[in-house]
Amino acid sequence: MSFSLESIGIKAGGKYETIYTTMNKAGEMDAAPIGLKCVDDYAVLARIFEGSKTLENIRETGIFVVNISNDPSVFARSLYGNLEENEFVKDDDIVYMKNADAYFIALVKSIEDKEIGKDHVNDGAKFSIVNAESIKIIINKPGTKALNRGIFAFLESLVDYSRIDIIDDDKKDEYIKKFKENERLIDVVAEDDVKEAMKDLKERLIEKGVEL
Ligand SMILES: Cc1cc2nc3c(=O)[nH]c(=O)nc-3n(C[C@H](O)[C@H](O)[C@H](O)COP(=O)(O)O)c2cc1C
Known part of the structure; x- marks a missing residue:
């Protein structure tokens, strides 16, 4: 592979704030702000709480797209609800944000279901660790760096x-x-x-x- 996540400012050990775009099998699209932990040049992981559509879609399809943006409105609107239909682009089995500064496709390698013990916010909550491999990066805006x-x-x-x-x-x-x-x-x-x-x-x- 001829890229690494460092090309968009994602370094091993760091955790970044990104927008995940996913689809279910019926093709319904979803965007949500979700953190991304970088493991190495290609491996990433997400810690996603039970009940989110993103996790449901990732379980269904085994693929997701991580969009890099620093647009506060995109973070807010994808949290409060969903992005507008015309802000997504569907391409075969993936969906990405039309206005992403950059995005990459992530293929799921494994999903581990867990329960939080002691936490600074939500003791006892159920979540999953999604281990994935980045397979293709598209940079629309040269110099894009993921938010940390x-x-x-x-x-x-x-x-x-x-x-x-x-x-x-x-x-x-x-x-x-x-x-x-x-x-x-x-x-x-x-x-x-x-x-x-x-x-x-x-x-x-x-x-x-x-x-x-
Ligand atoms: C900047 C930011 C980062 C977030 N990171 C995560 C995360 O890493 N894991 C998670 O489960 N929720 C995270 N959230 C909360 C989800 O975005 C929220 O639960 C959302 O409603 C999930 O949407 P969905 O049901 O469309 O997947 C984050 C929210 C914000 C604003």
């Missing part, structure tokens, strides 16, 4: 750091809570350079006497 929430969480913490000497104790407590949440998120989703930068920022905050 890690850099945004880091920037939030960095802005807070720049204000740390001018805030009162109540505000400092609030900043500490925010820092810890950003640290948790970065640990789960970020690429290595962001994890490194966050570690360094934590040390600097500790040097300033902030209790983390």
